Structures are given as C-alpha cells and as structure tokens.
Amino acid sequence: MAILRAHGIEAPLPLGFEGRIFTRLSIGAEVPRPVAHFATFALPVEVGDFGGGAVNLMGASDIFAALFEYGPESVGRQLFARQGLPRSLAPTDFRPYVLRRGLGGQSGTQWFFTESGRPFTLYVVLGSHIQRSALVPRVNELIGNVAVSPPAQPSGLASAPLTTSTGAPWN
Amino acid sequence: MIALAIALSVVVLLLAVLVAGLLRSHADILKALHELGVGVGEPGTHNRDLAEPGGSDPADSVHVPLTMGPPLPGERNSTSAPTIAGVAPNGDAVAVNVAGGSPLTLLAFLSSGCATCAGFWSAFQQPDDLGLPAHTRLVVVTKGPEMEIPAEIAPHVRSGLSVVMSTDAWSDYEVPGSPFFVLVDGDSGRRIGEGVANHFRQVVELVRRAEADSRAFTIESKGRASSEGLDGPERELANDRELVAAGILPGDPSLYPSSLADVYGPDATGHNEETIRSASPGPRASSPQGLHSPQRVHTSPNQTGRPQPSQATVSARDIKAD
Structure with a gap:
C-alpha cells in the first residue's frame, strides 16, 4: 500500500487510488496551505484545489477527494466547529447539488472540521450518484486512515480549548 | 621380449607408487577437514560420541558454523505495475x-x-x-x-x-x-x-x-461472452460452454502452447511473437482441474481485479474463428 506523507498529512492509499499532498507557490503575501488530492483516475498535472480540471475526467465509478487546509485564523470559528475528520460517510451524505462544478450524474459532499488543531475542509465527488452505495465504502477506506499532525507552531487559538460563544464545548 | 616385460613391470610399479601417493594425500586432506569439523557426519555432534579414547579429541576441532544464505530472488516479474x-x-x-x-x-x-x-x-x-x-x-x-x-x-x-x-x-x-x-x-x-x-x-x-499490438490483441481476443456484456461467473460459465462445445476439455494440450507453432501454426511470424510476449501473464498458471480452470488461465485478475489476457485467450479466439 502506497503511503503519501507530506506537510503534516499522512494518507495510506487504498488499492486503485493515487494522490498528491502539496502546497501551491505563494503569490504576493499569501501563505499557501497544504492541499491533498486523491483519485481513482489519472490526475492531471494541474488540478484546481477542489478538482477543477479533474472532475470532468471522472468515469461513473471514479472518486475524487480533496482535503484543503485553511489558515490558523480559521481555528475556533463556527464553520470549523466539528472536531475531527469524518471517518465514515454514508451514501445519504452525498447530494448531486453539493458540487463545486455541477456535472451531470455526479454527486458530492463537503465537510468543514478541525483536526489536530488545523482547520480543513473535505470535499468528495463521486462519478455517479446512482452508484454511491458502492462508491462510498471506498471513500471511507481512504479517509478512515488519513492522519493529520498538529501544526508545527501552534497558535494561541489552536491551543485554547474550543468552546461556543456560550462557553459550551463544541461537538 | 624380456626387456619389454621388465619395462612394463617398472611402469606398473611406478603407477602403483603414484596411486598410493595420491590416496595418501587424499587421506591427509580428508583427515584435516575432519579435524576442522567439515564433512559428512558432523564430527562435532555424533562423531564425538564415536571418538575412540586414544584418538584425536573432537572437542579440540574447530567448529565451522554452517549458515543458510538469503534465499535467491524469484523470477523477475516483468508484467507487474505497482503504484x-x-x-x-x-x-x-x-x-x-x-x-x-x-x-x-x-x-x-x-x-x-x-x-x-x-x-x-x-x-x-x-x-x-x-x-x-x-x-x-x-x-x-x-x-x-x-x-x-x-x-x-x-x-x-x-x-x-x-x-x-x-x-x-x-x-x-x-x-x-x-x-x-x-x-x-x-x-x-x-x-x-x-x-x-x-x-x-x-x-x-x-x-x-506497443499500443497497436495491445489494441489489436484486445480487439481480437474479445469473445462472445465479452461482447454480450457478461462478466464474472457468468462470463466464466459462457466461456466454459464455448470450450466444451469446441471439444476442448480441461487438460487439452491447446491450452498449454509450448511454441509459436502451437498458437499460430507453422507460419508464425515475428509480429506474432511480439504479441505473445505482450500477452504473457507473468506467473505461470496452474494446471486446470475442472471446467472452470481454463477460465482462470483466460482471465486471471490482476491486483486491480481487472482481467488479464493470457496465452490461453489466443486459444479461445481461435476457437471462435473456427
């Protein structure tokens, strides 16, 4: 089993998957954040953060998944309240309209969360909404083993306990 | 005549001395090896029990450990394509x-x-x-x-x-x-x-x-089962029926070509040789034991579960051509 490991993200790839963990070149004062792409088809060299240029190449039985990290300023915000990467998705989590680029027949899901003090979004596209029951287990096989290391220099927000505005702990 | 007899006797005598010297030398070598602990019988073990009181002490012999080296690498797998x-x-x-x-x-x-x-x-x-x-x-x-x-x-x-x-x-x-x-x-x-x-x-x-060869092989080797969209056990069953209908039963020699002539006939050319090389599945398939066995040779799945063409596929194509 091939293992991808870079930028504090480790992903053992199930059979039939390929992938990349990379950061883009910095433009101006922008600080590029790690992006991980996983696919059951040949990923083009140039792929948008959320699969632009790749999802249009998918077959009905293909899967594309992107793990996109946001900056530390996002930690503690309501959008990233969920703790931990979703490890097991259900076919009902996928909707044809949850797509960055709506392509006929495809289906998608997106989750925002904080893992090891780092804010992420997980975006998964299935080649066929009809085949989601068969494809989702393969997605779970992939995301079930992804590991994220804590940030090298944890910010004050990251080290602070995560609570809601009322002080209740986030679930 | 007498002189000849004397000369022959001298020669025989010299040869006898030479053979005796060789035997003595051989015995010395064997004895030296024996004392080093090398040789049949492992003197360090049971020969110690058989050692005579007046003989050399096996405990003084040098123990030469015999260790097994690393296993030899297997045959090169020239078809696998890992990630x-x-x-x-x-x-x-x-x-x-x-x-x-x-x-x-x-x-x-x-x-x-x-x-x-x-x-x-x-x-x-x-x-x-x-x-x-x-x-x-x-x-x-x-x-x-x-x-x-x-x-x-x-x-x-x-x-x-x-x-x-x-x-x-x-x-x-x-x-x-x-x-x-x-x-x-x-x-x-x-x-x-x-x-x-x-x-x-x-x-x-x-x-x-290579692309042309692969495409030609794929197209030509598609049988009726494939063209009808069958897959899995249904495809195996359909292929079994075709083989049996053609009189090819498990163990049939045509399933095990040993030369180009077995596959293409006496007019086999270099192009065909290249096709066969491309189609070789790598590890040798086991002998068929039942009606389904030839299908294992036909479409042995690779790591991705996709069927791989094999030499036996050529045989099936020939059947359909008939």
Missing part, C-alpha cells in the same frame, strides 16, 4: 497509480547525472510536443532524495511534467540503469513494454508499436 509513490523535487508527496489510472502510462526512469538523460530532460521541457499517442501519460521517475539531490532535479521540472522521486519504484520495476523506459497498459494493469533508448523518438516508436 509509484514518492516525493516531488519540492517535497510534495506524490503517488501515481499506473494500473487503471490512465490508458497508457510511460514511465521514464532518469537521473540527474547520466549524460544520455540530458537529452530526455531537454525533450521533456515541452511535454506537449513529444509526439506521444493521445491519452498517454508521461511520468518521470528519479531515485529518491536519499540518492538524488532534489535541487538538481528541480530545474528540469516544467509545468505539465510529472516527476516522482522514488527509489522504491526503481526497485519495484527492477530498473537496471538510466535512462530506462516502461510502458504500462492501464486497462490490464500490466507492463507491455520496457527498454532503453538514446533518443525520445525511439521511445515514441516503442509506445506506438
């Missing part, structure tokens, strides 16, 4: 699934130091002008950062070119040296060509020929 996992020159992680990911993947095993590789690095600066067939994916594989300096690879990397640094890939594909090229058919998940070249146009020609 290539490594890092990009800038430290990003990359894994390329060549089996099933793309119709054709050309792996170029290059290094930063070899003079011949310089021409390929130069040619790869414009990946779109390489002249490779459509849907052919080019992936450059160098050894990992522990054996190559990423800073020397990075200047060669241009937009649109995939470069993976992976020493494991060189080992997996048993690359003898650089430059070396491997062509993988994504549909079957197998290597369909490999070798060295001095110029990239030679590689392009290799890819074109």
Whole structure:
C-alpha cells in the first residue's frame, strides 16, 4: 500500500487510488496551505484545489477527494466547529447539488472540521450518484486512515480549548 | 621380449607408487577437514560420541558454523505495475497509480547525472510536443532524495511534467540503469513494454508499436461472452460452454502452447511473437482441474481485479474463428 506523507498529512492509499499532498507557490503575501488530492483516475498535472480540471475526467465509478487546509485564523470559528475528520460517510451524505462544478450524474459532499488543531475542509465527488452505495465504502477506506499532525507552531487559538460563544464545548 | 616385460613391470610399479601417493594425500586432506569439523557426519555432534579414547579429541576441532544464505530472488516479474509513490523535487508527496489510472502510462526512469538523460530532460521541457499517442501519460521517475539531490532535479521540472522521486519504484520495476523506459497498459494493469533508448523518438516508436499490438490483441481476443456484456461467473460459465462445445476439455494440450507453432501454426511470424510476449501473464498458471480452470488461465485478475489476457485467450479466439 502506497503511503503519501507530506506537510503534516499522512494518507495510506487504498488499492486503485493515487494522490498528491502539496502546497501551491505563494503569490504576493499569501501563505499557501497544504492541499491533498486523491483519485481513482489519472490526475492531471494541474488540478484546481477542489478538482477543477479533474472532475470532468471522472468515469461513473471514479472518486475524487480533496482535503484543503485553511489558515490558523480559521481555528475556533463556527464553520470549523466539528472536531475531527469524518471517518465514515454514508451514501445519504452525498447530494448531486453539493458540487463545486455541477456535472451531470455526479454527486458530492463537503465537510468543514478541525483536526489536530488545523482547520480543513473535505470535499468528495463521486462519478455517479446512482452508484454511491458502492462508491462510498471506498471513500471511507481512504479517509478512515488519513492522519493529520498538529501544526508545527501552534497558535494561541489552536491551543485554547474550543468552546461556543456560550462557553459550551463544541461537538 | 624380456626387456619389454621388465619395462612394463617398472611402469606398473611406478603407477602403483603414484596411486598410493595420491590416496595418501587424499587421506591427509580428508583427515584435516575432519579435524576442522567439515564433512559428512558432523564430527562435532555424533562423531564425538564415536571418538575412540586414544584418538584425536573432537572437542579440540574447530567448529565451522554452517549458515543458510538469503534465499535467491524469484523470477523477475516483468508484467507487474505497482503504484509509484514518492516525493516531488519540492517535497510534495506524490503517488501515481499506473494500473487503471490512465490508458497508457510511460514511465521514464532518469537521473540527474547520466549524460544520455540530458537529452530526455531537454525533450521533456515541452511535454506537449513529444509526439506521444493521445491519452498517454508521461511520468518521470528519479531515485529518491536519499540518492538524488532534489535541487538538481528541480530545474528540469516544467509545468505539465510529472516527476516522482522514488527509489522504491526503481526497485519495484527492477530498473537496471538510466535512462530506462516502461510502458504500462492501464486497462490490464500490466507492463507491455520496457527498454532503453538514446533518443525520445525511439521511445515514441516503442509506445506506438506497443499500443497497436495491445489494441489489436484486445480487439481480437474479445469473445462472445465479452461482447454480450457478461462478466464474472457468468462470463466464466459462457466461456466454459464455448470450450466444451469446441471439444476442448480441461487438460487439452491447446491450452498449454509450448511454441509459436502451437498458437499460430507453422507460419508464425515475428509480429506474432511480439504479441505473445505482450500477452504473457507473468506467473505461470496452474494446471486446470475442472471446467472452470481454463477460465482462470483466460482471465486471471490482476491486483486491480481487472482481467488479464493470457496465452490461453489466443486459444479461445481461435476457437471462435473456427
């Protein structure tokens, strides 16, 4: 089993998957954040953060998944309240309209969360909404083993306990 | 006459002395080996029990440990196409699934130091002008950062070119040296060509020929079961029926061709030889034991679960042609 490991993200790839963990070149004062792409088809060299240029190449039985990290300023915000990467998705989590680029027949899901003090979004596209029951287990096989290391220099927000505005702990 | 007899006697005597000397020398060697603990009977074990009181003490013999060396490597698997996992020159992680990911993947095993590789690095600066067939994916594989300096690879990397640094890939594909090229058919998940070249146009020609051979084989080997959309057990059952209807039962010699003539008849040509080489599934299939056994030879699944053509597929094609 091939293992991808870079930028504090480790992903053992199930059979039939390929992938990349990379950061883009910095433009101006922008600080590029790690992006991980996983696919059951040949990923083009140039792929948008959320699969632009790749999802249009998918077959009905293909899967594309992107793990996109946001900056530390996002930690503690309501959008990233969920703790931990979703490890097991259900076919009902996928909707044809949850797509960055709506392509006929495809289906998608997106989750925002904080893992090891780092804010992420997980975006998964299935080649066929009809085949989601068969494809989702393969997605779970992939995301079930992804590991994220804590940030090298944890910010004050990251080290602070995560609570809601009322002080209740986030679930 | 008497003189001749005397001469023969002297010769025989000399030979006898010579043989006696050889036997004595041989005995001395055996004795020395015996004292070193080498030889049949392992004097360090049961011979110790048999040692006579007045004889040499086996405890004084030098123990020479006999250890088993590492097992010999198995036969080279020239068809497997494992995933290539490594890092990009800038430290990003990359894994390329060549089996099933793309119709054709050309792996170029290059290094930063070899003079011949310089021409390929130069040619790869414009990946779109390489002249490779459509849907052919080019992936450059160098050894990992522990054996190559990423800073020397990075200047060669241009937009649109995939470069993976992976020493494991060189080992997996048993690359003898650089430059070396491997062509993988994504549909079957197998290597369909490999070798060295001095110029990239030679590689392009290799890819074109291998693609043509692979396509011709795939088209010709599609049987009725495949054309009817059958798969899995239904396809095996349909193939069994066709074989039985053609009078080919398990163990039939036609399932085990031993020469080109067995497959193509006496007019076998070099082209056919290339086709067979491309179609060889690698590990030898076991003997069929039942009606389903020939199907295992027909469509032995690879790691991706996709059926692989085999020599027996040619036999099935011939049946349909009849």
